[in-house]
Amino acid sequence: MAVYTTISPEALKAFMTQYDLGEAISCEGIAEGVENSNYLLATHDGRYILTLYEKRVKAEELPWFLGLMRHLASCALPCPTPVAGRDGESLRSLMERPAAITTFLLGRPVDTITPEICRALGKALADFHELGRDYPAHRPNALGPEAWKPLLVACGETGDKLRPGLTHEVSQAIDDVVAKWPDREKLPYGQIHADLFPDNVFFQGERVSGIIDFYFACTDLFAYDLAICINAWCFPDEQRLEPILLKALLRGYEAGRELSAAERQALSVLSQGAALRFLLTRLYDWGHTSPDALVTRKDPLVYLSRLRTLRGMTEADFHV
Ligand SMILES: Nc1ncnc2c1ncn2[C@@H]1O[C@H](COP(=O)(O)OP(=O)(O)OP(=O)(O)O)[C@@H](O)[C@H]1O
Numbered sequence: 001m002a003v004y005t006t007i008s009p010e011a012l013k014a015f016m017t018q019y020d021l022g023e024a025i026s027c028e029g030i031a032e033g034v035e036n037s038n039y040l041l042a043t044h045d046g047r048y049i050l051t052l053y054e055k056r057v058k059a060e061e062l063p064w065f066l067g068l069m070r071h072l073a074s075c076a077l078p079c080p081t082p083v084a085g086r087d088g089e090s091l092r093s094l095m096e097r098p099a100a101i102t103t104f105l106l107g108r109p110v111d112t113i114t115p116e117i118c119r120a121l122g123k124a125l126a127d128f129h130e131l132g133r134d135y136p137a138h139r140p141n142a143l144g145p146e147a148w149k150p151l152l153v154a155c156g157e158t159g160d161k162l163r164p165g166l167t168h169e170v171s172q173a174i175d176d177v178v179a180k181w182p183d184r185e186k187l188p189y190g191q192i193h194a195d196l197f198p199d200n201v202f203f204q205g206e207r208v209s210g211i212i213d214f215y216f217a218c219t220d221l222f223a224y225d226l227a228i229c230i231n232a233w234c235f236p237d238e239q240r241l242e243p244i245l246l247k248a249l250l251r252g253y254e255a256g257r258e259l260s261a262a263e264r265q266a267l268s269v270l271s272q273g274a275a276l277r278f279l280l281t282r283l284y285d286w287g288h289t290s291p292d293a294l295v296t297r298k299d300p301l302v303y304l305s306r307l308r309t310l311r312g313m314t315e316a317d318f319h320v
């Protein structure tokens, strides 16, 4: 569930007077998602998403995220566009939370990941990177390699309680991956989504019809974004990387942007880094979310299995 903040009818009515969208006909909480409170808002004008930003998203960073969405949508990438009120502002406040209305996108996340789906996803990711080049604003990746050790420390004993020896294993993996991490200046970088998981991509048939959830987006290596997708889309189960899905993802990506030899070579270590990033944030949430909270905690150990698989692979395995 992700409705942390309930909106009173009076507050919604007053909020809507700031827009040219007509009155709200309905405003229903959306169960999916974990970070923010999302509502499906119907007005006489159509359907929209109303988001109240909660804990993890910093209010001062919202203009960067909304600006990126606005920029990419204006370049015809299928992503939500922030809707401006009469005063031209799209970021405002509701129920004492930062809030914004964005456009509604058609389509659904896929139930089954196929090579065709991975190919389409890869092309959409390359489009994201290419179109983002004209968005000059910079946002450092707050969950990049420098963040991993402090995050592991902040997890305390959660890791070892979940799987004895986990903290030591992850600590060693961090040291190893950080030592091999590519120099950012040597690989192409720009705006990346950084959380392009299957629940954040809508499809109509085999066509990508929506990319949502921009709140981890940042300025980082393009190939790292691809490495995140390898983790999230190419493992049909906890630990088996399916080469056919990997090949389709890379081919799809290269239909939009060619990878350099250095990027190909870096995919192995970048994929291990991506596995570490999601293992660590899931572990942190595991230890910091009470089991009776209304949020479903995501299993960190899936990413331990993936990390192990990726550490057993060679650079050549990514030359599919
Ligand atoms: N622009 C949109 N058009 C249609 N549906 C949307 C849109 N944005 C969000 N949704 C719906 O709301 C759900 C939750 O959105 P989202 O994934 O952004 O939640 P979140 O809590 O902000 O992020 P997270 O996935 O990181 O927890 C989505 O699964 C989708 O069903």
Ligand SMILES: N[C@@H](CCO)C(=O)O
Residues within 6 Å of the ligand: 195, 197, 278, 281, 282, 298
């Ligand atoms: N995609 C993340 C959740 C937060 O965006 C995960 O699966 O761990």
